[in-house]
Amino acid sequence: MIIVPEKEIAGLLTRADAFDAVEKVFASMSKGSAYNFPVIREAIGYEDALYGFKGGFDKAGMALGLKAGGYWPNNLEKHGHINHQSTVFLFDPDTGMVKAMVGGNLLTALRTAAASSVSIKHLARKDAKVMGMVGAGHQATFQLRAALEQRDFEKVIGWNYHPEMLPNIEKVANEAGVPFEAVPLEGLAEADVVISITSTFAPTIMADHISLGTHIACMGTDTKGKQEVEASLLARATVFTDEVAQSISIGEAQHAVAIGLIEQSDVHELGAVINGTHPGRTSADEITLFDGTGVGLQDLAVASSIVDLAVEKGIATIVDF
Structure with a gap:
């Protein structure tokens, strides 16, 4: 062995x-x-x-x-x-x-960051300039480093339940030569890409926090009951995931499916975009959401x-x- x-x-x-x-x-x-x-x-x-x-x-x-x-x-x-x-x-x-x-x-940490980074490569707008972070713990630093390699971001904005932790991601942004700004949750409307990496059981990001054309990667929900974003956001977005079965049972889509806002058929595999069997993003105004449940x-x-x-x-x- x-x-x-x-x-x-x-x-x-x-x-x-x-x-x-x-x-x-x-x-x-x-x-x-x-x-x-x-x-x-x-x-x-x-x-x-x-x-x-x-x-x-x-x-x-x-x-x-x-x-x-x-x-x-x-x-x-x-x-x-x-x-x-x-x-x-x-x-x-x-x-x-x-x-x-x-x-x-x-x-x-590296494979989780890679998953959101792959979603940014294939789903975010090519002209994305503002990177938004919700969460500033250990894994958030890996997420941000990987994300900043996917587009020519000009600014990073961030929010965390414990604001004293925001210097963790500010340091990563500064190391990449990108300015950082702490914002209220409403300030996420400025972001072209948002990564959420928290361990919450109640939504932090509301549907009206996210602007048209944004790509959001929800990377913290991997257990029944966990939830990072308001379920109605999934109804506004085109939803992609690593694995559909996990997304609707232990991932972010579990809540939207449970209350009938979306169906299982509304959740698509990111792999299909990579393989070219799904078109992915089809317009500049489309909201795309990646439900990163974390697969074995x-x-x-x-x-x-x-x-x-x-x-x-x-x-x-x-x-x-």
Whole structure:
């Protein structure tokens, strides 16, 4: 079994690697050559933690496995660890034997940022200039770095429940040479692209906060009951997702579908846009929304790339398991 510990990931995986892996696996999913297994995600009744498993099989990339982990909201304050904790396990599709164990924390942040970045590439207006951020935690910094590579943004605006955290994303914007401005939620109307990366169970972004022509990526809703945006916003938008089944059950679309504002057929795979079987954005005034629920195949695709790089560079630890 190949082991790639968390401490080695940063030196192996680039944003470009993660982007390429996620874009390819979205395309494979849409073609039907890759599929996700049903998600298990539960509140464990201890430390307010959410824990679960995401897995799948990509026949094109020959990646089989799962990611185990979740969200421990008290980690940073009580233990000095980031709140999201996970590990990816890969198995040999030919034999079922365990192939690799890969640290999943940085991997998760990079693959989640890559997913929203892929959505920006394929759905945002080409002339997008103002980047909006809702959320300023650990993962928001990864989101913003990846997003700023997709368009020639001239300004970043941001809002967070805890304003004292906004310097986290201001620093990223400044490093990219882009000015930053803190705004009220109503100020999001200025944004051409918005990324929401929060862990809320009540909508933060209302439909009237988003202007015509905006692309919004909702990246925080991955559990039944979570919600980042008002359900009526999905009725105003053309909705895309990583996987439709997850979107309508544990993703942002769960609420709009539940109250009859949209149907399952109104939710489209981003992979279909990548493959050219869906036109994607069709006008400058269209609102596009990407519901990034986070699929196991993203983790497996990125973990497979990490394993290959680790073996190539002689960094991997190989044990007889």
